[in-house]
Amino acid sequence: MKRFITILLLFVAFQISAQTDAENLKKIYSNSLTNGMSYQWLDHLSNQIGGRLSGSLNAEKAVQYTKEEFEKLGLDKVWLQPVMVPRWVRGAPEFAYIETSPGVTTNVNICALGGSVATPNGGVKAKIIEVKTYKDLEALGEEKIKGKIVFINRPMQADLINTFEAYGGCSVERYAGAAEAAKYGAVGTIVRSLNLRLDDYPHTGSMGYGDLPVSKRIPSAAISTNDAELLSGMLALNKNLNFFFSQNCKQLSDVQSYNVIGEITGSEFPNEIIVVGGHLDSWDLGDGSHDDGAGVVQSMDVLRLLKESGIRPKRTIRAVLFMNEENGLRGGRKYAEVAKQKKENHVFALESDSGGFTPRGFSFQCNEAMLTKIQGWRSLFKPYLIHYFEEGYSGADISPLKDDTIVLAGLRPDSQRYFDHHHASNDTFEHVNKRELELGAASMTALIYLIDKYGTQTISNTEELRD
């Protein structure tokens, strides 16, 4: 009989708790959709500040602005965490053309890749050799490559449903293509933009030279997908055409910057820390609305939505706006380094860095028991059409926190439009839909609420209470 009553009480407690959870999620979503701040904050970040490349004045403006906005929320703690960041500048606009015969030229749209060196003064003009992947270079060898510009024309794979998979499939060409081509004596690389759509926007992004000596480094630029098709078509007709490009980018000395952090201190377990974040820096071509203004303002709104919904978290919730994800990850590394020094116990971290599109769910880096526990919350998310709770990558900024116990998660918005805008001049505010952004902020808040309430231990209450 005692056992029966225990089970009955547990059942009733579960029902009440489930009802409260459903009600709290409803509050969170309603508040975000009717009263959210994320869109307004993003408007300021994008339209009043703009692109926020690490080390730029805009990046510092964004630090000040978000700190002030955190302070207005009446959080328990707001602070700046110092971090030195690289400072790469684009300089005068890039210029490129295809020359089919002396003086007969067709201009094409390029942009320097982040971290690239400049071309020699006055630009570089050379024959061009097209490859599909950097792996083709070895077979061609120095004989065919030396003195030429290497054109890596690898389209993203269109029949992958998750566009991030398609991105992953060819981002190495952008990152390492120049270093590889330089080994065989190339004088520059032109890489097809990582964009599934055919359009005129070149898409920048980070590249690196590995251990290549400074004297051997060659300039590297991205070309728009339309112009990649054009160049490839023209090469099919005339292998001997010339390609010219000029770019004026520079790597300057590192400068001081900051991660911006706002905290609601936990009421019961203040030493158990939950992080939610995005990155405050962006590339310089657009205003960085999707990458990652969206993640920044959503993370900020998580704290506001918890407060507005009358939820007092048991654990400490920190919104961390990381600096320098794009070309260094210094902010993410610094945050993890300080956390380790201070012996802070981080139990959960969630990143939003996949655009401000309609949220579809979350991916998790955790053990199976924890994933099962989280999947048990699925029915709570059903009214909001959040259905995807799977194992998978979380986010770059929070990955340095990884250890044996922390649960890492990434917001998974609809990915179809992301690479139309990613790292290009059309990553701008008007391409963010207010409701889609707000649904993301609400979904993140809902997950954080449940994680805070039920913790990241996977011994279920029933087991603990077993007599």
Added chain:
Amino acid sequence: MKRFITILLLFVAFQISAQTDAENLKKIYSNSLTNGMSYQWLDHLSNQIGGRLSGSLNAEKAVQYTKEEFEKLGLDKVWLQPVMVPRWVRGAPEFAYIETSPGVTTNVNICALGGSVATPNGGVKAKIIEVKTYKDLEALGEEKIKGKIVFINRPMQADLINTFEAYGGCSVERYAGAAEAAKYGAVGTIVRSLNLRLDDYPHTGSMGYGDLPVSKRIPSAAISTNDAELLSGMLALNKNLNFFFSQNCKQLSDVQSYNVIGEITGSEFPNEIIVVGGHLDSWDLGDGSHDDGAGVVQSMDVLRLLKESGIRPKRTIRAVLFMNEENGLRGGRKYAEVAKQKKENHVFALESDSGGFTPRGFSFQCNEAMLTKIQGWRSLFKPYLIHYFEEGYSGADISPLKDDTIVLAGLRPDSQRYFDHHHASNDTFEHVNKRELELGAASMTALIYLIDKYGTQTISNTEELRD
């Protein structure tokens, strides 16, 4: 032992069949994303033809174009089904302003609602009275309404996740507001646009006068959401301001038009007919890319994708491009009427009329057993993130086919952006994402493939084969 072998064979057969289904779905999705025709067809419909209001020259051009494209596909049958449609024309552009004192005016953005009468020559100027819903009119009564313009300012409910629910909540204000206001002597109605976003676009849509005599009919227009807010704010300061509007629309005589139909005749059960469709007409303000150019080209591509994937359907598959969904539903009614006359056996109909956005799933009008059967196919759709298989509304054009046996379904794309564009001048091609459109076409094809293969009977094979 015989029983064991039967079960084993059934199990093996099921495994093979499941594998083939998964492979066929992969073929369908890959073909749509790498080789789809829907986006190219939509480009023509939107950019070479444009808005396709029933009875317009453009609507007739769209009939000819889609018929020709069907013919190129090498289908078994292509034909035009005659239907008489209403012909309402907008005439010279509308014009409206708020007058706070004589000669002090602020222009606002309006458009006539479809089916509305014109204002008197030279427009109408009157005091304006704001209500939240048409239901408020009764309480105000003739005394407060007579001689005035009624301003119905009911915003869509932002905290509903499904925006179609929010639309349903206030579309009656647009449809019936004028008829109701006329009863109390109003001289016109201005209705807040059905748009969740604050912007400058007025959104048209159908309205009706019910049994109101022609002499009592008053003009009705939609005002943009920004201007609805402006007008409401100005009325709060000054109840006595004047509102002026002029519109020049006209209802002409019915004209001949057509549903456009393409068919792959079934190889085993040609008399069992499966319909997939959207509507070819649109409103006149934009080019009708989302409403419902998307549904048209997706339905066309279903037939092409089946053929390209080497699937020979057992049942007859018809893509039907319905005419006049927007202001009459004559095409949908005619199709059902002819089907009944010919005693055709329609077993399934699927409509896409919710925009060309990322597909989330389908809603079904059918019995529980059939829904359970369809939900059993969920795992096949998981790789494509199609997760929503629920009971719900299908579509206007196919609803006249409803009887006791037919299964009706509607494609359910992500709905967050739909009403930003719906019936407004910004329902245009550039707001359709190619991949999102193609994923919709593939999802529709996949569902049609499974329906064709497994039928709409709910007695399972296992039961049929039970010895």
